[in-house]
Amino acid sequence: xxxxxxxxxxxxxxxxxxxxxxxxxxxxxxxxxxxxxxxxxxxxxxxxxxxxxxxxxxxxxxxxxxxxxxxxxxxxxxxxxxxxxxxxxxxxxxxxxxxxxxxxxxxxxxxxx
Amino acid sequence: xxxxxxxxxxxxxxxxxxxxxxxxxxxxxxxxxxxxxxxxxxxxxxxxxxxxxxxxxxxxxxxxxxxxxxxxxxxxxxxxxxxxxxxxxxxxxxxxxxxxxxxxxxxxxxxxxx
Numbered sequence: 001x002x003x004x005x006x007x008x009x010x011x012x013x014x015x016x017x018x019x020x021x022x023x024x025x026x027x028x029x030x031x032x033x034x035x036x037x038x039x040x041x042x043x044x045x046x047x048x049x050x051x052x053x054x055x056x057x058x059x060x061x062x063x064x065x066x067x068x069x070x071x072x073x074x075x076x077x078x079x080x081x082x083x084x085x086x087x088x089x090x091x092x093x094x095x096x097x098x099x100x101x102x103x104x105x106x107x108x109x110x111x112x113x
Numbered sequence: 114x115x116x117x118x119x120x121x122x123x124x125x126x127x128x129x130x131x132x133x134x135x136x137x138x139x140x141x142x143x144x145x146x147x148x149x150x151x152x153x154x155x156x157x158x159x160x161x162x163x164x165x166x167x168x169x170x171x172x173x174x175x176x177x178x179x180x181x182x183x184x185x186x187x188x189x190x191x192x193x194x195x196x197x198x199x200x201x202x203x204x205x206x207x208x209x210x211x212x213x214x215x216x217x218x219x220x221x222x223x224x225x226x227x
Binding site: 031034044103 | 215216221223
Protein backbone atom coordinates (compact mmCIF):
# COMPACT_ATOMS: atom_id res chain seq x y z
CA UNK A 1 0.00 0.00 0.00
CA UNK A 2 1.32 3.42 -0.95
CA UNK A 3 1.79 5.77 1.98
CA UNK A 4 -0.15 8.58 0.33
CA UNK A 5 -2.64 7.80 -2.41
CA UNK A 6 -4.47 10.11 -4.74
CA UNK A 7 -6.65 9.47 -7.76
CA UNK A 8 -4.37 10.33 -10.65
CA UNK A 9 -7.24 11.61 -12.77
CA UNK A 10 -7.44 13.42 -14.98
CA UNK A 11 -10.45 15.05 -13.37
CA UNK A 12 -12.49 17.38 -15.53
CA UNK A 13 -15.14 19.74 -14.20
CA UNK A 14 -17.05 22.55 -15.90
CA UNK A 15 -16.34 26.13 -14.95
CA UNK A 16 -18.29 27.15 -11.85
CA UNK A 17 -18.61 23.59 -10.52
CA UNK A 18 -17.10 22.14 -7.35
CA UNK A 19 -13.95 20.11 -7.85
CA UNK A 20 -13.32 17.43 -5.24
CA UNK A 21 -9.81 16.03 -4.81
CA UNK A 22 -9.17 13.12 -2.48
CA UNK A 23 -6.20 11.74 -0.63
CA UNK A 24 -5.78 8.77 1.71
CA UNK A 25 -2.76 8.08 3.88
CA UNK A 26 -1.49 5.03 5.71
CA UNK A 27 0.29 6.52 8.75
CA UNK A 28 -2.41 6.69 11.40
CA UNK A 29 -0.26 8.95 13.56
CA UNK A 30 0.14 11.72 10.98
CA UNK A 31 -0.78 15.11 12.36
CA UNK A 32 -0.26 17.54 9.50
CA UNK A 33 -1.56 17.57 5.96
CA UNK A 34 -0.72 19.82 3.06
CA UNK A 35 -2.11 20.51 -0.39
CA UNK A 36 0.10 21.83 -3.15
CA UNK A 37 -0.87 23.10 -6.58
CA UNK A 38 1.52 22.57 -9.48
CA UNK A 39 0.90 24.24 -12.80
CA UNK A 40 2.41 22.55 -15.83
CA UNK A 41 6.12 23.31 -16.01
CA UNK A 42 6.15 25.10 -12.67
CA UNK A 43 7.12 24.20 -9.12
CA UNK A 44 4.61 23.09 -6.45
CA UNK A 45 2.98 25.87 -4.45
CA UNK A 46 1.54 25.34 -0.97
CA UNK A 47 -2.14 26.28 -0.97
CA UNK A 48 -3.59 24.68 2.18
CA UNK A 49 -2.47 23.23 5.49
CA UNK A 50 -4.76 21.38 7.86
CA UNK A 51 -3.97 19.95 11.27
CA UNK A 52 -7.31 19.21 12.95
CA UNK A 53 -10.31 17.11 12.05
CA UNK A 54 -13.01 19.00 10.23
CA UNK A 55 -13.01 21.67 7.59
CA UNK A 56 -10.68 24.58 6.93
CA UNK A 57 -11.75 27.21 4.46
CA UNK A 58 -9.58 29.69 2.58
CA UNK A 59 -11.41 31.59 -0.12
CA UNK A 60 -12.72 29.14 -2.70
CA UNK A 61 -10.67 26.30 -1.18
CA UNK A 62 -11.82 24.00 1.62
CA UNK A 63 -9.66 21.27 3.09
CA UNK A 64 -11.42 18.47 4.93
CA UNK A 65 -9.68 16.09 7.32
CA UNK A 66 -10.97 12.86 8.81
CA UNK A 67 -8.20 11.22 10.83
CA UNK A 68 -10.33 8.23 11.80
CA UNK A 69 -10.79 7.39 8.13
CA UNK A 70 -7.27 8.57 7.24
CA UNK A 71 -8.69 10.77 4.55
CA UNK A 72 -8.05 14.35 3.53
CA UNK A 73 -9.76 16.16 0.69
CA UNK A 74 -9.63 19.49 -1.09
CA UNK A 75 -12.75 21.14 -2.44
CA UNK A 76 -12.53 23.95 -4.95
CA UNK A 77 -15.74 25.92 -5.24
CA UNK A 78 -16.68 27.96 -8.31
CA UNK A 79 -13.86 26.30 -10.26
CA UNK A 80 -12.08 28.48 -12.77
CA UNK A 81 -9.96 27.53 -15.80
CA UNK A 82 -7.03 29.02 -13.88
CA UNK A 83 -7.47 26.22 -11.32
CA UNK A 84 -6.40 23.69 -13.97
CA UNK A 85 -3.28 22.13 -12.48
CA UNK A 86 -2.00 19.05 -10.71
CA UNK A 87 -2.83 18.96 -7.01
CA UNK A 88 -0.46 17.15 -4.66
CA UNK A 89 -1.31 15.87 -1.21
CA UNK A 90 1.63 15.74 1.23
CA UNK A 91 1.88 14.13 4.66
CA UNK A 92 4.83 14.05 7.08
CA UNK A 93 5.50 10.77 8.92
CA UNK A 94 4.47 10.57 12.55
CA UNK A 95 7.78 9.06 13.63
CA UNK A 96 11.31 8.64 12.40
CA UNK A 97 12.45 11.41 10.11
CA UNK A 98 10.23 14.35 10.90
CA UNK A 99 11.96 16.33 8.21
CA UNK A 100 10.39 14.73 5.21
CA UNK A 101 7.07 14.88 3.47
CA UNK A 102 5.53 11.99 1.58
CA UNK A 103 3.87 13.29 -1.55
CA UNK A 104 1.06 11.65 -3.41
CA UNK A 105 1.43 11.25 -7.14
CA UNK A 106 -1.02 14.09 -7.74
CA UNK A 107 -4.44 14.56 -9.33
CA UNK A 108 -4.57 16.44 -12.61
CA UNK A 109 -7.54 18.80 -12.68
CA UNK A 110 -8.91 20.42 -15.82
CA UNK A 111 -11.60 23.08 -15.53
CA UNK A 112 -13.48 23.39 -18.79
CA UNK A 113 -14.67 26.88 -19.79
CA UNK B 114 9.40 37.08 4.34
CA UNK B 115 11.26 33.98 3.26
CA UNK B 116 12.36 33.48 -0.31
CA UNK B 117 14.17 30.68 -2.08
CA UNK B 118 16.29 31.13 -5.17
CA UNK B 119 17.40 28.48 -7.61
CA UNK B 120 19.57 28.85 -10.64
CA UNK B 121 19.88 28.38 -13.49
CA UNK B 122 16.26 28.07 -14.61
CA UNK B 123 17.17 25.88 -17.57
CA UNK B 124 20.30 23.97 -18.43
CA UNK B 125 21.34 21.83 -21.38
CA UNK B 126 24.35 19.62 -20.76
CA UNK B 127 26.09 16.86 -22.73
CA UNK B 128 26.34 13.35 -21.33
CA UNK B 129 29.42 12.98 -19.17
CA UNK B 130 29.70 16.65 -18.27
CA UNK B 131 29.67 17.92 -14.66
CA UNK B 132 26.75 19.62 -12.95
CA UNK B 133 26.33 22.21 -10.27
CA UNK B 134 22.94 23.57 -9.25
CA UNK B 135 22.67 26.11 -6.50
CA UNK B 136 19.89 27.03 -4.12
CA UNK B 137 19.81 29.76 -1.50
CA UNK B 138 17.20 30.71 1.06
CA UNK B 139 16.65 34.17 2.50
CA UNK B 140 14.67 35.39 5.49
CA UNK B 141 15.08 32.37 7.74
CA UNK B 142 17.80 30.66 9.74
CA UNK B 143 18.61 26.99 10.22
CA UNK B 144 16.20 25.72 7.59
CA UNK B 145 15.86 22.13 6.51
CA UNK B 146 16.81 21.95 2.83
CA UNK B 147 15.79 19.47 0.17
CA UNK B 148 16.58 18.49 -3.40
CA UNK B 149 13.90 16.77 -5.47
CA UNK B 150 13.78 15.55 -9.04
CA UNK B 151 10.63 15.29 -11.11
CA UNK B 152 10.68 13.39 -14.38
CA UNK B 153 8.23 14.51 -17.04
CA UNK B 154 4.68 13.61 -16.03
CA UNK B 155 5.84 11.93 -12.83
CA UNK B 156 5.81 12.58 -9.10
CA UNK B 157 8.42 14.14 -6.84
CA UNK B 158 11.46 12.07 -5.98
CA UNK B 159 13.40 13.17 -2.90
CA UNK B 160 17.13 13.08 -3.64
CA UNK B 161 18.80 14.67 -0.62
CA UNK B 162 17.92 16.58 2.51
CA UNK B 163 19.97 18.51 5.03
CA UNK B 164 19.27 19.63 8.59
CA UNK B 165 22.46 21.66 8.98
CA UNK B 166 25.77 22.73 7.53
CA UNK B 167 27.68 19.74 6.26
CA UNK B 168 24.84 17.33 7.15
CA UNK B 169 23.49 15.54 4.08
CA UNK B 170 21.16 12.56 3.90
CA UNK B 171 20.85 10.71 0.62
CA UNK B 172 17.60 9.09 -0.33
CA UNK B 173 18.52 7.60 -3.69
CA UNK B 174 21.95 6.15 -4.52
CA UNK B 175 23.08 7.56 -7.85
CA UNK B 176 25.75 9.69 -9.45
CA UNK B 177 24.51 12.87 -7.79
CA UNK B 178 25.80 14.45 -4.59
CA UNK B 179 24.78 17.37 -2.44
CA UNK B 180 26.60 19.78 -0.19
CA UNK B 181 25.62 22.48 2.26
CA UNK B 182 28.59 24.78 2.72
CA UNK B 183 26.56 27.52 4.43
CA UNK B 184 23.39 27.56 6.51
CA UNK B 185 21.18 28.78 3.68
CA UNK B 186 23.01 27.37 0.67
CA UNK B 187 22.41 23.95 -0.85
CA UNK B 188 24.26 22.64 -3.88
CA UNK B 189 23.52 19.65 -6.10
CA UNK B 190 26.43 18.25 -8.09
CA UNK B 191 27.48 15.52 -10.42
CA UNK B 192 30.87 14.66 -11.82
CA UNK B 193 29.46 12.93 -14.91
CA UNK B 194 25.89 13.35 -16.06
CA UNK B 195 23.86 10.46 -17.48
CA UNK B 196 20.95 10.67 -19.88
CA UNK B 197 18.73 9.50 -17.06
CA UNK B 198 19.61 12.63 -15.05
CA UNK B 199 17.31 14.72 -17.22
CA UNK B 200 14.42 16.21 -15.31
CA UNK B 201 13.06 19.09 -13.31
CA UNK B 202 15.17 19.72 -10.20
CA UNK B 203 13.52 21.42 -7.28
CA UNK B 204 15.03 22.84 -4.14
CA UNK B 205 12.80 23.28 -1.10
CA UNK B 206 13.09 24.51 2.47
CA UNK B 207 11.13 24.01 5.65
CA UNK B 208 11.37 25.54 9.10
CA UNK B 209 13.19 23.47 11.67
CA UNK B 210 10.83 24.37 14.49
CA UNK B 211 8.99 21.64 16.33
CA UNK B 212 6.08 19.98 14.66
CA UNK B 213 5.53 19.05 11.10
CA UNK B 214 6.21 21.90 8.74
CA UNK B 215 5.34 22.29 5.08
CA UNK B 216 8.03 22.64 2.47
CA UNK B 217 8.37 25.62 0.19
CA UNK B 218 9.78 25.17 -3.29
CA UNK B 219 12.02 27.23 -5.51
CA UNK B 220 11.18 27.79 -9.16
CA UNK B 221 13.22 24.78 -10.24
CA UNK B 222 15.87 24.00 -12.84
CA UNK B 223 14.90 22.15 -15.99
CA UNK B 224 17.88 19.99 -16.94
CA UNK B 225 18.18 18.39 -20.37
CA UNK B 226 20.97 15.95 -21.11
CA UNK B 227 22.01 15.52 -24.73
